[in-house]
Amino acid sequence: MISWDNIVSYIFLEYQLLTTEPINPCSLNEVSYNNHCYYLDGIGGQYPDGYTLGSETVLSTISDLFIVLNYKTAISDNCCVITSEISSNYGMNIAAQCNKQGPFTAGPTLNGSGCRNYTNKEPR
Numbered sequence: 367m368i369s370w371d372n373i374v375s376y377i378f379l380e381y382q383l384l385t386t387e388p389i390n391p392c393s394l395n396e397v398s399y400n401n402h403c404y405y406l407d408g409i410g411g412q413y414p415d416g417y418t419l420g421s422e423t424v425l426s427t428i429s430d431l432f433i434v435l436n437y438k439t440a441i442s443d444n445c446c447v448i449t450s451e452i453s454s455n456y457g458m459n460i461a462a463q464c465n466k467q468g469p470f471t472a473g474p475t476l477n478g479s480g481c482r483n484y485t486n487k488e489p490r
Contacts, residue, residue, distance in 0.1 A: 378406060378420040378449050378456075378474075395438050397431040399424065406432060406458075406474070408442025408465075419450040429456075429473030436468030445479035457481030 381403045392403035404420050407413070425447065445464040447456040457478035458464040463471060464479060 378404065378425055378447050381414075381417045393438075395435045397428050397435070399428045399431070404428060405438040406435075406447065406470075407438040408440045408444075409438070419448065422449045422451055422454070422456055425449060425456055425474060426476065429475065432470050432473040434469045436470065441465060441467060446481035446484040447474045448484075453483040453485045455482050455484070457484075 392398045393405075396403040396405040398404075402420075402424075404424065442458075443465050445457045445460065446454055447458065448454055449456065455476055456474040457480065458470070458474050459472060459478045461471065463469070
């Protein structure tokens with residue numbers, strides 16, 4: 367488990383699948399894309415072994431696939447999405463369930479909720 371002392375932002379995570387089966391082997395509230403599973407969560411900076419932060423490039427491609435999904439395990443209390451980039455530029459718009467129980471009505475957007483060059487990792 368990786369910890370950043372209880373980050374409160376959304377975390378965009380990916381997991382590489384070890385199958386090429388035409389079924390969706392991703393778990394509930396995960397998006398399958400290019401043989402990886404992705405999800406959004408407000409889990410305080412800890413995530414399961416095998417998962418890594420996803421890139422903004424992938425997030426920009428699959429963002430709308432999060433519509434009607436929900437947080438994987440915990441509601442966030444910050445609208446910015448932490449990605450594998452040094453600074454994050456994606457966020458959930460407040461009207462799209464930011465910091466509220468889902469389902470999401472929209473996916474993360476570039477500069478959503480004013481998230482631009484976001485590097486702050488505030489404790490919960």
